[in-house]
Every structure is written in structure tokens, then in C-alpha cells.
Amino acid sequence: MQASTSGQPLAQQIQGRPLATHRPRLVLRARQLRKSFGGIRAVSDMSITLREGSITGLIGPNGAGKSTLFHLLSGVIVPDAGHVELFGVDVTALPPHERARRGLVRSFQLAREFGALTVLENLLLAPQAQCGERLLPLFFRPARVTAEERQVYARAREVLDLARLTPLRNEYAVNLSGGQKKLLELGRALMTGCPVILLDEPGAGVNPALMGLLTDMIRRLNSEFRKTFLIIEHDMDLVARLCDPVIVMTDGRHLAEGSFETVRKDPEVIRAYLGGGAVADV
């Protein structure tokens, strides 16, 4: 199934969806993924599933392979072995923009905003599937381009409002704080309209006040707009408050999975974290 990434306002994207009456379907399934860099096996026979409407956490010590797994799921790099399915379709050979067209978008561990552009311009540049980006429609279907541009502006205003970035819309992105850049990064992911969003450490470098806003935003996007999230995070407070299930990775492998309460008590998880103590702290 192909997800809509047209310029519809966020609220319209969920209209007309049947109410879930049974177990949520799988939106993403990765099987036996493997990736080495030279002699380093970063991801080792890693399998993962994401259920529609979930906020799934991905945790693990530094170097566990979490970001590499994101690169594999989003198509930034090609696996040495294994498969990725999105809405039941094998996308293993597809590049990131094709996966975005099919409904999956990701953020990066270090925010990748365009510093020389304003916040609003950063959002307007984000959509992948708007007609105006392709030259031929621009010449032959100007009326449609204008209509879509209007929709994109409308969505940008909605995203600015959601992320509380409206007062900063004309600010150059380079001048934003670390937390505001993370909100902008999430905003750019929202602009694509993709139903599946992968966030790599959204809480890193975010001050406590903005952390609350970020957490509320993710929860609201999940409950009101049915966005499915996979979130890598070292902030166990954020994981405990938002994520269920939580998947634990170590040494490139799937170590444990369950509620945060379950995995934090798992002896193998505690052993994997020994030294960091991150899980035991919460």
C-alpha cells in the first residue's frame, strides 16, 4: 500500500481511516539485517517490527548499532544481507526518497537544517512529493502547482503552530537553540506527510523546558494524527514516558523487547548497560 504524501493539512490525512478493530497491522518489518564497516560488524542479523500507531523506543549503549539500523531502515545505506518491508512491500533496494514516497521518513542524530534559510523556508523545502519540485508540471500545470503550494504553506503554518515555532518563522535556522533545531527537524519530517517517522535522539541537546514540549508534540502526533514512531533515545525519562514497546540493541543485535518496566529489569539489559547505568537510573 502506498501512503499519501500529498500536501494535505495534517488533520485531513487521518480523515476517512477505518477505526482499528483488531491488532494494529505491521507498518515496517526488517529481517536479518547485517552491515559491516571494514572489520566492524555494526548491525548483526537484526530483525525488528513496528506496529501501526506505536511509539517504539530503540535503546542500547553507545556503538550498539542503533543509528546504523536507522540508516538501513531509511535507505541511507544498503545492507550486506537482510530485507526491509514497508507496508508489506520489499523496499530493501529503494533509496530514501522512494521510501519517503511510500511513507517513511527519518531525522538524523545531528539535526540537518539549512542554517542560511529561515525556519519557514526549511519547512517549505521539506516536502518530497509536491508537484512544484518537478520541472515539467511547473510548466504544464501551473494551476495545480499553485494549489499544491497553497496546501504546503497551509501545512507549514500548521507545523509551525504545533512545534510552537511560529514566532521564529522568519529566524535563520542557524540562530536556533539546539532544542529548537530538534523541533524544526521533527517539523521537517512532518512536512512530508509520512505516517512512519524515525527519530534519532530527538532529546539530545534539548533543555528541560523544550523537552516537555517535544514529548507532548510526539504524543499528540501519535494520538491525534496516528503517526507511528521509532525513536532512538538515551534519555530514559523520555523513553519511559513515551515508548511502548522498547527494543534493546547491543553489539548490533536485538537483545530484548517489551515495556520499559520489563526491559529495565532484564538482567541481560542491565549487564549490557553496566558502566553507563542508564537504564538502572530511572
Ligand SMILES: Nc1ncnc2c1ncn2[C@@H]1O[C@H](COP(=O)(O)OP(=O)(O)OP(=O)(O)O)[C@@H](O)[C@H]1O
Ligand atoms: N560509517 C562508518 N564507518 C565505520 N564504522 C562505523 C560507521 N558508522 C558506524 N560505525 C561503527 O559501527 C558501530 C555502531 O555505530 P552506530 O553509530 O550505529 O551506534 P549507535 O548505537 O548509534 O551509537 P550512539 O548511541 O553512540 O549514537 C560503532 O562501532 C561505530 O563506530
Ligand SMILES: [Mg+2]
Ligand atoms: Mg547513534
